[in-house]
Every structure is written in C-alpha cells, then in structure tokens.
Amino acid sequence: MRGAERTDLGRGPGWTIVVPVKTLVAAKTRLAAATGPYRSALAVAIACDTVSAALACRDVARVIVVTGDPVPAQALAALGAHVVPDPDAGLNAALRSGGAEAVRLAPDGPVGALQADLPALRPAELGVALASAADFDQSFVPDAAEIGTTFYGVRPGVAFRPRFGGESRARHLGGGAKELTPDGIPSMRCDVDTPADLERALALGVGPRTAEVVEALKESSTWRTPS
Numbered sequence: 173m174r175g176a177e178r179t180d181l182g183r184g185p186g187w188t189i190v191v192p193v194k195t196l197v198a199a200k201t202r203l204a205a206a207t208g209p210y211r212s213a214l215a216v217a218i219a220c221d222t223v224s225a226a227l228a229c230r231d232v233a234r235v236i237v238v239t240g241d242p243v244p245a246q247a248l249a250a251l252g253a254h255v256v257p258d259p260d261a262g263l264n265a266a267l268r269s270g271g272a273e274a275v276r277l278a279p280d281g282p283v284g285a286l287q288a289d290l291p292a293l294r295p296a297e298l299g300v301a302l303a304s305a306a307d308f309d310q311s312f313v314p315d316a317a318e319i320g321t322t323f324y325g326v327r328p329g330v331a332f333r334p335r336f337g338g339e340s341r342a343r344h345l346g347g348g349a350k351e352l353t354p355d356g357i358p359s360m361r362c363d364v365d366t367p368a369d370l371e372r373a374l375a376l377g378v379g380p381r382t383a384e385v386v387e388a389l390k391e392s393s394t395w396r397t398p399s
C-alpha cells in the first residue's frame with residue numbers, strides 16, 4: 173500500500189516506524205573507497221529497499237522518514253513514506269523528532285526506530301520483531317555483530333528514548349530496553365556499513381533497487397571483494 177495510512181490492521185493501532193536518513197554527502201562513508209561514484213546511489217537504493225520492506229509489513233501503519241536531503245526525501249516519499257525535516261542535531265535528535273511526529277499522528281500506537289541500511293529486510297521478519305516488541309515497554313534488536321542496534325521500539329504511551337550510534341546495544345540494554353533476538357530474523361539484523369556487510373546482505377538477498385546499483389557497481393572497476 174502506498175501514500176496513505178493503513179486503518180484495517182485489525183490488531184489495534186499499527187506501528188509507526190521512524191527511519192533516519194543522513195544527508196547524502198555524509199552517508200555511507202565506510203563504503204566510499206569500495207563504491208566510488210556509486211556511493212550516493214547505493215545509499216538511496218538501500219534506504220528505498222528498507223523503507224519499501226517496512227511499508228509492506230502488515231503490522232506497520234506508516235513510515236516516517238527523517239531527512240534533510242531532498243534526493244532521498246523525494247524517492248522515499250514516492251514509495252509512500254511521510255517525510256519530515258531533520259533537526260540537524262545528530263541521529264538520536266532526528267529519531268526523537270520523528271518519534272514526536274509519530275505520537276502526533278497516532279497517539280495510541282507503538283513507535284519504532286529502524287535503521288535505513290537494511291537492504292535485505294523481509295517484511296515478515298520485521299513482523300516477527302514487532303510482535304516480540306509488543307510485549308515490552310521498550311525493546312531493541314541488536315545488529316548481527318551484537319555491537320549496534322537495528323531497531324528500537326516502545327509501546328503506546330512509553331517515552332521514546334533511542335540511543336543509537338556506535339556501541340548502541342550496550343546503551344539500549346543500560347536504558348532498560350529488552351533485547352529481542354528471536355530466531356529467523358537475519359534480514360532485520362543485517363545492517364550494511366562495510367563492503368563485508370554488503371556481501372552478507374547480498375547472500376541473504378537484497379531488494380531490487382540495491383541489486384540494480386550493486387550490479388552496475390560490480391561491473392565497474394571500483395568494487396573490490398572484501399578480504
């Protein structure tokens with residue numbers, strides 16, 4: 173479904189998912205050497221595949237993208253995301269701003285923050301994580317390396333306090349959020365920051381936009397298989 177909110181979820185209000193998207197000049201710097209002129213296109217493609225999978229999840233009522241960059245803003249709005257400006261005060265401030273918009277739009281619904289770099293994300297796997305998250309006031313999904321976080325969520329009415337950035341798994345645990353590691357959600361934990369991460373995501377199967385950019389990248393002389 174595109175461009176409008178879902179009102180027929182039948183299981184109480186659906187989740188509002190907030191996705192932060194950095195301005196492209198600063199995005200995916202750890203992929204810069206391996207992707208050269210394809211870096212920005214890859215960042216947009218990865219964000220589009222992530223948001224598209226989130227919008228296709230039956231437990232998701234809407235996706236709010238927080239970005240200050242008109243290029244991803246336009247591409248993600250075309251997919252059906254609700255785009256709001258970045259307050260320009262870092263990742264967690266961007267997420268809190270999206271969280272406030274979520275509560276304004278759906279005061280009785282749960283709110284989640286989802287990283288924009290999950291190009292292999294499967295809607296059903298996001299659904300598994302959201303079903304687990306519904307049992308806890310605050311919860312999060314660690315990345316595959318168990319250092320960072322790919323998702324943080326709160327039940328309706330609970331303060332939304334994302335603590336992303338670097339070693340955020342420990343900060344989310346320290347903030348009292350329940351760690352969620354149900355079986356069968358590899359696509360939800362596969363964030364892409366490095367060439368090796370990208371290879372892992374490709375092995376799981378990425379969305380069509382990422383696949384298209386990676387095909388062009390691999391045909392160019394830029395890409396080097398990670399050692």
Ligand SMILES: Nc1nc2c(ncn2[C@@H]2O[C@H](COP(=O)(O)OP(=O)(O)OP(=O)(O)O)[C@@H](O)[C@H]2O)c(=O)[nH]1
Nearest residue numbers: 192193194199200201202238258262263266287288
């Ligand atoms: N809106 C917004 N999103 C951010 C900001 N900083 C990071 N993000 C997003 O948060 C997620 C994690 O970002 P990072 O890992 O810090 O940055 P990245 O661009 O993915 O990769 P690197 O440049 O290699 O660090 C990605 O979805 C980014 O787009 C910010 O200040 N504003």
Ligand SMILES: C=C(OP(=O)(O)O)C(=O)O
Nearest residue numbers: 320321336337338340365
């Ligand atoms: C921002 C984070 O991750 P990364 O920098 O690995 O994308 C995080 O895990 O909190």
